[in-house]
Amino acid sequence: MxxxxxxxxxxxxxxxxxxxxxxxxxxxxxxxxxxxxxxxxxxxxxxxxxxxxxxxxxxxxxxxxxxxxxxxxxxxxxxxxxxxxxxxxxxxxxxxxxxxxxxxxxxxxxxxxLRGPCFIHSCPNNTHCIVNDQELGKCEVIGCVGAPSVSYINQSAFQIKTMWHIDEVVMLPCLYESSGSANCTSGGSWSEFECQRVPPTDCSDAVDKNYTVGTTPIIIDVDGNGPLEQVEVSCDGKFTVIGHNTTNRTYINDYEQKYSYKLDLHYTVSLQHIKAIKQNADYCEQFLRYECFAALRSDAAWINMHHQRAFYFAGNGTDNDACACGIEDSCDAQGVKCNCQINDNVWREDSGFITNITALPMITFEGGDTGSTHERAYVTIGPLRCQRLDV
Structure with a gap:
């Protein structure tokens, strides 16, 4: 039973x-x-x-x-x-x-x-424990885990899966490129390859592409694969900053005739590069400060990139004779558009940003009315700054 x-x-x-x-x-x-x-x-x-x-x-x-x-x-x-x-x-x-x-x-x-040789094993994540012919536990490679240690790599391309099996290919693993692939090899490592970091077109593009900006100059390629060579610029956040030869405060004296004093500005990149940077930008500005002692602002002007004389010392040129105080209605005396039109043997100042993107950058500053011993002036011209605005 x-x-x-x-x-x-x-x-x-x-x-x-x-x-x-x-x-x-x-x-x-x-x-x-x-x-x-x-x-x-x-x-x-x-x-x-x-x-x-x-x-x-x-x-x-x-x-x-x-x-x-x-x-x-x-x-x-x-x-x-x-x-x-x-x-x-x-x-x-x-x-x-x-x-x-x-x-x-x-x-x-x-x-x-599990029993047997694999009862206690410490095989890495890209392997599994098997028993070999000698009845011993062996860690056999099954794939690749994690991303390769390659500069400028697109980490997210490897996060689609935790483990890639042998011979699987990860397409387009490089940042800012349209081609490239990585292959999981039989040894559980990624095939050798390099990622070339494509230079940004400007500082706005650099920030968008996670470049470190602001501490040192960076290399930009203003026209992509175009004919213009790559150049070095500085970044202030998303502003592309292009310097010139005379950003320091410059003394003007002994030039009586209108526009007889000439301060030529030579930029760190060519005007062709500047034109390309402006095409990528939505906004540009350049700082201008004119300090005067009995020197009329009306005897001074600046030359734009089209070789035309301009007389406004702030704004976008809507008022061709205005300074910042005239635009803001805050000049030191009534009936003037610039402090340096008061002409009263007191140090005065007109300063502001020129924002006419079509006219910028300044090519030459011209001065006058500084021929007498008591007439003098200083001019300070900042770098050109351009930015692509966020939409």
Missing amino acids: AHLVTLVLIMSMSVVWATNKMCANLDTFGYEVSRNTFRNGETILTVEESELVTCMRTCLQYSLCSFINFNTELGVCHLMTPKDNLMTQEGTPTTVQSLAVVSSMASSWTKDI
């Missing part, structure tokens, strides 16, 4: 295993298993025709495997790793399948389920 009971029990368990790939009375093993559900993450390996215990045993051989999603009807084992964004090329079981899926964390299983 005892033999008959044993035979019936074995036959009953065989029927259960034939219809369901999960152990008939799993709770007796004490493992934490969530029935009729699955956990989100990235599938690092899918194993067909598996059983629950075999599925978890396989998971424990992979350091990267944190949990499993196991389809009890199909016997399909998904080895999973957590992933916040689910931009994976291999998905997890769909919600339609969830009633047939159990999920279990690897940490809830005792490692003695």
